[in-house]
Amino acid sequence: MTLAALVVLAHALVGIVFVAGLIGRWLTLGAARADDLPSVKPVLRAADPLERIVMVGSILVLGLGIAAAIAVGRPFLGPLQGGSVDWLFTSLVLFLSLVPLLPLVFVPRGRAFAAALADAETRAEFTPELRAAFRDPVVRAAHLYELTVVSAILILMLTKPF
Secondary structure, three states, X not given: OOHHHHHHHHHHHHHHHHHHHHHHHHHHHHOOOOOOHHHHHHHHHXXXXXXXXXXXXXXXXXXXXXXXXXXXXXXXXXXXXXXXXXXXXXXXXXXHOOOOHHHHHHHHHHHHHHHHHHHHHHHOOOOHHHHHHHOOHHHHHHHHHHHHHHXXXXXXXXXXXX
């Protein structure tokens, strides 16, 4: 097996784990719709390792994807490298469109959620602020966009339509 094949295989395997983490996080956090704190805490503990898989997996998938493209001699920057706008370049652009979600949505809303959770734990009740943080429509939209983009990239990688 060549080095290029190993890099492509590593990219595919990390991609599978990354997608599994995304789906697992989505399903786990979707189950956290209870209105009492003792029911929510185990769900949050279950979602925490999935969140880490998504964070680390996203970096590894991007890095290994670029490494795989280089290893097989593909111009992953498409027209910026004299290539064309193909499925690989489109996938990269789609993936990079997720990056602004980190500083604009996930980090600040995550801090607000942590503060609401800490307050609820201090008060030993499921507070309205925690309920609002769980149902934050901006976070929900960002997660839906994230899942949609990753699904589109997966379809592009599997079908290579252009």
